[in-house]
Amino acid sequence: MTNSRRKVHEGKAKIVWEIPPPRDMPGTGRAQEPAFVIEFKDDATAFDGRKRGLIEGKGRVNNLLSAIFFELLEREGVPTHYLKTLSDREMLVRRLEIVPVEVVVRNVAAGSLAKRLGLAEGTPLARTVVEFYYKSDELGDPLINRHHVRTLGLATDEELDRMETLALRANDILGRALAECGLRLIDFKLEFGRTDAGEIVLADEISPDTCRLWDVESGERLDKDRFRRDLGGVEEAYEEVLHRVREAAAKWRDLRPGGREGAEPAAPASPASADAPSGRPRARVFVTLKSTVLDPQGAAVRRALQTLGYTEVGDVRVGKFIVLELEEADPERVDEMCRRLLANPVIEDYRFELDE
Ligand SMILES: Nc1ncnc2c1ncn2[C@@H]1O[C@H](COP(=O)(O)OP(=O)(O)OP(=O)(O)O)[C@@H](O)[C@H]1O
Ligand SMILES: [Mg+2]
Structure with missing residues (x-):
């Protein structure tokens, strides 16, 4: 870590560093834009921080996987904060003002939705479900709806619509891509932020920490539920996902922008x-x-x-x-x-x- 970096935020899974402007970002296609460095840690927490541990190698896996998914989504027309991979654990991203609303997309009943609606885990949902959660550690990230978002002034109606549209598009793209890796995208959480110009952009990370991924053949969980539920083989599961996604990613990179069908x-x-x-x-x-x-x-x-x-x-x-x-x-x-x-x-x- 160089001295010129200032720590902006240390969260449960990542550290956000501010780097001094102005900077040139050769190869990113975006010149002199304010940027942050995100450092991915091996620390793992669950149940609002009540369970803590270490998943060795997780920071590397989540950084490299997020980069692959962000690149894929960008090519398919979903704007993301991703600029460049700096090292195994660090990526350069656009500096955003994070919208304190987490967007969860669900294809199959699992976790809190299964509990709340009394559905058996693994029940396919007839319609894709989108949920919003208030990003607030003090309140334990409660489930909220559009009225709550509006009354708390967390985002405008247009911003929330945009976030929902982008989240559903990401679900289609990631669902298809992961299926090629023999993985079922059960559900996932996204965060969005605003650029200085007010554009809504996908942020944070896309990894086994934030997605439920089940092996297509065996139904085995290859995500953070292994840590949450003490299923063992946590590190192996993260590495397995990275391995499969990396193999497939070379093919995705060859695809023409604007639609996988074109290729x-x-x-x-x-x-x-x-x-x-x-x-x-x-x-x-x-x-x-x-x-x-x-x-x-x-x-x-x-x-x-x-x-x-x-x-x-x-x-x-x-x-x-x-x-x-x-x-x-x-x-x-x-x-x-x-x-x-x-x-x-x-x-x-x-x-x-x-x-x-
Ligand atoms: N491009 C970005 N610009 C600014 N902040 C970002 C960007 N991408 C992600 N973040 C924020 O950086 C932080 C990453 O840290 P981490 O995920 O470890 O936080 P956390 O412990 O989960 O806490 P939080 O509840 O804030 O997410 C998050 O607060 C996330 O919202
Ligand atoms: Mg987080």
């Missing part, structure tokens, strides 16, 4: 063109998420269809349709292509049809 393997202009005669054998491959994997896109389509009055529609799975023109119709080679590239067998099912 999917080229699909035919219409299914009809896939059937156009060419004289060569064709394989038609269908890839869908496994039924055990959360499919936020499918859920959105189902909601939209039901809103339009198609109430008979049950579960919807959205997938990929890929047409391959081949030299010869060899099912074994097509199957190998599916396993090695076209589908991710951990989270996706595939089938194909061969026609001459």
